[in-house]
Amino acid sequence: MPKQLSKLMRLFLVCFFVISCLPPWHASALENDPSVNDPPQLYSRYAYLMDIDTGQVLYSKAGDERMYPASMTKIMTIVLAIDYLHDLQQKVPITGTMLAGLAQEGASCAGFRVGDSPTVEELLYGAALPSGADASNALAVAVSGTMEDFVDLMNRKAEELGMTGTHFMNAHGLHNENHYSTARDIAVLMKYCMEHELFREIISVRRYKTGRLYSHYNGISMRSGTWYYINTGVNGGYNIPGFEGGKTGYTIPAGRCLVSAATVNGMHMVAVAGYSLGATTHVIDTRTLYSWAGTHYSQYALAYSGTRLASIQINNASPEENEIKITLPDDVVYDLPTGTQISTESDFVKEVEAPLEEGTELGSYRILVDGDTIYEMIFKAQKTYDIDDSSYYQSKMSELLGPYAFIPGAALIAFILLMIFSRMIRHAKGRSKIRTTLKERERMERKDGRGIDEAFSELSEIIPESEENKEM
Structure with missing residues (x-):
């Protein structure tokens, strides 16, 4: 028995020694980070949730890993057509080249045929609602003359937007090993798309009908594949409050995909769900992401444009230019977790001497969340301030006479x-x-x-x- 106690005592002392040597634990911003403490449970292999207005990333699951975008590609096609084709009533003749190979690859199509001359507007809705590859190719040719030149334009735009993990090979998203993107890049692209009023209008529509066409006397009726399961009020539908629209995608290598936008708790967000294997799990994951954000985050206005931060005296400058008033140039708005501790720090000089060169650093202003800086603005002189002779000599006289300057x-x-x-x-x-x-x-x-x-x-x-x- 004493030997057993002796062993237990030695074991206790060893454990105590090991624990005492561990570095002290400090609370950090991760303490209140919902993505760490209570992450959303998703079916999709890739996911991304971003605030359009602030640019904040609220959640990422393999967000920078390569994935196949499938028909989410079409949002790039649509937005480029909006950028370049300003006459929505422009007629675009459908040719055999635009339709070549689509049927063989099993591509989804809006239903345009050779001989039809739909308008640009009809093609935009044809690409967005029924995910028409035929409409996408027609828009590509209308913009660039050839599909090859349009793909070059797509890749240049991707580079311009900072979509560093993306490379396009076609305008519709049918599978190609060299046609890939990331959940993050698709979210960045959707953010850009949502800046266009016409794009927002197109993806918000559930149904659309074209005018009379050569192959369709009564026009083509279209239904949104994105809205089919969302906020329908019928069995099997998924309720997503604040949902604004989006674009689905599917190929076997890409799985089920959905990029969308919604407003939750005043936060304007983009969500991406990629490579989901169930028939509707990409929709379920999208609902989960928005619901999760609404539960854990709220939008806070941390500072307002025009807020006075400091007044800096400029010695020896003219009376009209002897003070610099430092104010915030923009509103500072962030999505923050519940229970977040917010604080601010400012560090400005009280006075400077003329001459003061343009670009001279005057100080900084910081906003901290749980002790971590989330916003910092460095303020610099916006112009050069020269010496004013009368102010200068008066200052020198004061320095010379000291207490007798009066x-x-x-x-x-x-x-x-x-x-x-x-x-x-x-x-x-x-x-x-x-x-x-x-x-x-x-x-x-x-x-x-x-x-x-x-x-x-x-x-x-x-x-x-x-x-x-x-x-x-």
Whole structure:
């Protein structure tokens, strides 16, 4: 028994020693990170959730890994057509080249045939709602002349948008080993698409019908494949509050895919679900992502445009330019987890000396969440401030005289007061002299028997006379 206790004691001491050597645990921003503590449970292999307005990534699952986008490709085709084809009523003749190989590959089509001349608008809806590869190819030719040139345009646009993991080989998304993207890149592309009012309008529509066509006398009726299961109010439908529309995709290598947009708790978001194997699991995952974001996040306005941060004095500058007022240029809005601790820090100089060169750093402003900086703005002088001579010499005089710098000003004030006082004394003496003369004259007149009025009249004549003599 004692031996067993001895072993237990040694084991306890070893464990205590190991634990005591571990570094102390510190709380961090991850403590409140829902994607770590309570991540969404998804069927899809790839997923991405991003706020369109702030650019924040709220969730990523293999977001930068290569995936096949399938018909999600068509949102690039649609947005480029919107960018380049401004006349929505422009007719686009359907040719055999546009339709070549689509039937053999089992591509989904809107139903356009050779001889039809749909408008650009009809082709846009044909690419978006029924996911028509025929409409996509027609838009590509209408924009660039050939499908090859249009693919070049797609890749240039992808590079411009920062879609570093993407390479396109066609306008419709049918499988090609060299036609790939990432969940992140598709989200970035969708963010750009949602900046276009016409794009938002197209993906929000459930049904659309073309005008009369050569092959369809009554036009082609189209139904959205994206909206088919969403907010339908029927059995098998999935309720996604705030859903604005999106684009599905499917090939065997790509699985079921969906890129979409929705507004949840005031947050305007894009969600991507890629390579989901169930018939509707890509829709379920999209609903899960938006619901998860609405449960764990809210949008906060952390600072507002025009907020005064600091006032910096510029010594030796002209009175009109001796102060720089630092204000925030934009609103600062973020999606933050519940229970987040928000704080701010600012570090600005109080005064600077002219001349001040344009671009001189004046200070910084930071917003911190749970101690981690999420926003930082460095403020610099926006122009050059030159020395003002009068301000400069006044400053140097103050430096030279030190505590006695007030003496010249005080002396000037004393001199002015002295001059005013002297003038008042002279004026008072003059009035006194007149009164004395009047009294003396009155006394003499009384002796002579004359009245005061006559004496004053004589005195009035005498005084101007003497003044005239003085002037002469």
